[in-house]
Amino acid sequence: MRHSLVPAGLRYADQVARSGSIQKAARELHVAASAINRQILQLEDELGVPLFERLPRGMRLTPSGDAIITLARRWRQDERQVVAELRRIQGIHQGHVSLVAMDSHATSFLPALVADLNAQHPQISLSIELATPDDAETALLNGRADLGAIFNLAPRRELFALWKSELPLGCVVASGHPLARQQTVSFQEATVHPIALQSRALTIRRYLEAQYSWLFKDSRSYIETNSLQLVKQLALGGRHVVFTSELDVASELASGRLVFVPVRDRGAEPQGISVAVDAARPPGPIVKLVAERLIVALEASLVAARSPAVGGGGGADS
Template identity: 40%
Template sequence: MNFHLVPRPLLYVEAVAEHGSVQAASRALGIAASAIDRHIKSLEEANRAPLFERLPRGMRPTAAGEAMVVMTRRWRSDAERLETDLQEMRGQERGSVRLAAMDSLANGVLSDLHAWLRDEHPHIRLTLDILAPTEAARELDEGTVEVAMAFNMPRLRHQHVVWTEKLRFGCIVAPGHPLADSAETSLARVSGHPLVSQSAILPTRQYLDNRYAWFFAENAPVLASNSLQLLKGALRQGEVAMITSELDVLPELARGELLFLPLKDKGLASPTISVVIDARRPLSRAARLVSECLVSRTQTLLAEARGTPLSPAGS
């Protein structure tokens, strides 16, 4: 930005919370540690509440400090949105967009979004945070991101769902896997084959654990990770299978590197993928372009993976 609307003391609080100490924040910002410490103490005196716990090895935000960090991020987001609006008033297609999305989209939809912005809208800056669905919903509600795209997004009062689509759960295998000749499969048929799996803390695995606890109890994964790229690398080697949604492997399905076998088990609820904005805040043109690209590209990848015509936006 050419102008700075976020008060400097708030930036210092945010930096200390992020880096863990006044000294680390000083190195990151290039500001004297004494100046940062002085501003933080002034804020604490003015608010009559400590912003940090002073620990032997650093500083940790208190509840008041966390609230101030959230306010700082919202302030910065509003300042960037103002800058975007002013540029649009001047007829310039510029601006910043803050997006929250999942790691499973990183090497597919999000990579395509980056390439499209670079080619078609090179003056739009994208800030992307990889977050879990609950975190993405919270960031959207707090105003620190403008657009969120996530699996089974928690519904909040002020959300506006731009687009949502039901997904399928299935078994992912390489073309040479023993299950690869099937058009569909079931958990019972997959049982006994070596598995890889997402970590138990991730939403997809949590759903499967809650609904089909017997499956993972009887089929302990040979590899569990929160890195989807690592898991897909193991799948491409051909000896293991993974239970997940089709969303996680759209690029690999399009290239024929992996296969998706829909699960025919009864009672398996369809997960959803959604693009969501906050209805309380006007959407900038830049953010609207980003949300439209996310919807269009995801629809295209899903249609290609399923061999079906494109479904209309908002369905």
């Protein structure tokens, strides 16, 4: 489709909201700043409300502007789905899908998903945003993403899970760690060792604080970070214990460099991974196709994590 069905004023306003200023939006759209400003002023005049606050260093959405931009993004998402459906009718699998996923997925199943789509459906393009679970849910609800792979998806009628799987809660350690050959472990046993904790932006950390608050009041050594890569490196260093699920460290488990030991404490609830969409917006054929391949990649990653490389170190079955 050569021309967008979404009015230019809405498209320009959306880009200004993303860029933070008319000048930046003009450079990114290759459109004159005066044309963008004129379209936004005309849109504000037609609607009878200001869409932006004009600040000395840029533009900021008003509450009315936020509502309009959310609508514009939904329309653009609908437009992509219509184009994909038209292509499907023509027998062509072509289109674009926006996926939101977790940081840990970048080193587990996402590379396999991209390789699969490139090989089997080269005319499907994919944009991938890495986010926290809370931000991923927001991305689905405001139309910024078509599809999400989300840890511990909160039960809510606005989101529909196409697939979900339980992930046992456990501790992850290096293959040579003293806990690596145990079948299960208690929190008490694990906290004898230095702990690497994820930040409060992740639902698993909030769960641990709610259920096992004593972990954070003890004087034992722990480090807290919002970097999953640092958490994994600390575990790989051989001393630190990480409380997480298998999918956070799937590639390291598959290679045998890290070992997953289930937590046996009473009440230790399993974590979850879901592939979800906006319940109010049924996925089009291209989104469905990508979702199917995403689920295949997820399941394959879990199988590999649960069947570590021979010689990579001991550990428990999970």
